[in-house]
Amino acid sequence: MAIEGGLENVGETKLAKRLTEAEKQRLKYFHEPGEGDVMGHYDARYFRDVVSDEERTETQLHMIRAYLSWFRENNLDTWIAHGTLLGWWWNGQRLPWDWDLDTQVSGATLAYMGEKYNQTRHTYTSADGQSGEYLLDVNPMIIERERGNGMNVIDARWISVRNGLFIDITGLSETHPDTNPGEWVCKNYHRYQTSDLYPMRETMFEGVIAKVPYSYDKILVEEYAEKALVVTQFQGHQWNAQEKLWQKTAWQIEQDRKQDERRKQDAVVRKLEEEEELKKKEEERAEEELTNLMRAA
Known part of the structure; x- marks a missing residue:
C-alpha cells in the first residue's frame, strides 16, 4: 500500500511517458497479471486466479510471519513500512x-x-501446522539506486x-552523501533521515518479532x-475500539458475497469454455x- 511521496524528477517522468507499453514491459523485471488493487498484486508466474478474501488473509498472515522469522x-535487518506499518500502528496486524x-x-x-539469497526458496510451517513456500526474488536492477x-x-x-x-x-540508500548526508531514499521518492529510522524499535507484528x-x-x-x-471507517471496514480490530461493515x-458469486460463475464459464475448446481439438484431431x-488407402 505504498504511495509516492516527495517531488518527482521531471526528466525521469518524461522518459517513462515516452516509452511504449511494449518497451515498459521489456524493461520491467517483476510482472503482474494486470493492474489495479487486485490484479496488480500477484506475481504473474504463480497467478492462477483471484483468491478469496479468506485465502488472501491466510496467505498474508503466514507469509509475513515466514518473512520476518527468516x-x-x-x-x-528489515522493518515493516507503508501500509503495513500503518496496520501495525493500529493493532499490530495487517490492514x-x-x-x-x-x-x-x-x-x-x-x-x-x-549476492547470497537471490532465487532461493523457503518453507515455513506455523504452530498450527499451516505450511507455505516462498521465493525470494531480487531484481537485478538493484545496482541502480x-x-x-x-x-x-x-x-x-x-x-x-x-x-x-x-x-x-x-x-x-544514501544516494547523495556529498550533498544530502544522512538522507535515505528509495526508488519511489520516499525520503528519510537517519534519525527517523534509527535506532530501530523492536516490536511484535502478527505474532512474531518485527522492527x-x-x-x-x-x-x-x-x-x-x-x-x-x-x-475509524475506511475501505468497507469499521474500527472496533473495544476489540482493537478492523471489522467489515x-x-x-x-x-464480498456478490463478488464471490461472480467469481464462481466466471469459473464455471471458464471451465465450460475450456471443455468446449478441448472437445473441438479432439474432433479436429x-x-x-x-x-x-x-x-x-
Whole structure:
C-alpha cells in the first residue's frame, strides 16, 4: 500500500511517458497479471486466479510471519513500512483490505540478499501446522539506486508460490552523501533521515518479532497525513475500539458475497469454455486422422 511521496524528477517522468507499453514491459523485471488493487498484486508466474478474501488473509498472515522469522534467523535487518506499518500502528496486524505487504531494508542488506539469497526458496510451517513456500526474488536492477525509467522501483519480493501474492521489499540508500548526508531514499521518492529510522524499535507484528522505524509516527503522518491515525471507517471496514480490530461493515460483507458469486460463475464459464475448446481439438484431431487414413488407402 505504498504511495509516492516527495517531488518527482521531471526528466525521469518524461522518459517513462515516452516509452511504449511494449518497451515498459521489456524493461520491467517483476510482472503482474494486470493492474489495479487486485490484479496488480500477484506475481504473474504463480497467478492462477483471484483468491478469496479468506485465502488472501491466510496467505498474508503466514507469509509475513515466514518473512520476518527468516530474516531474523539469518541476521538480516528489515522493518515493516507503508501500509503495513500503518496496520501495525493500529493493532499490530495487517490492514485487512490491503492487497500487499511492504517492508524495507538497507542498501547494504539488499546487495547481500542479491549476492547470497537471490532465487532461493523457503518453507515455513506455523504452530498450527499451516505450511507455505516462498521465493525470494531480487531484481537485478538493484545496482541502480536512482529511479531511472520507473519500471523497477521494487527491489525484491517474497512471493507465495501457492498463489502469487507477495511482499514488496524496497531498499533505502544514501544516494547523495556529498550533498544530502544522512538522507535515505528509495526508488519511489520516499525520503528519510537517519534519525527517523534509527535506532530501530523492536516490536511484535502478527505474532512474531518485527522492527519499526524509530520515528514511526512522523513517517506515517508524512506519508498518509494525520487522518490515517484517527479515521475509524475506511475501505468497507469499521474500527472496533473495544476489540482493537478492523471489522467489515454490513455493506462490505454483502459486496464480498456478490463478488464471490461472480467469481464462481466466471469459473464455471471458464471451465465450460475450456471443455468446449478441448472437445473441438479432439474432433479436429480425429478428423485429421481419418483424412490421413483415407489418403493412405
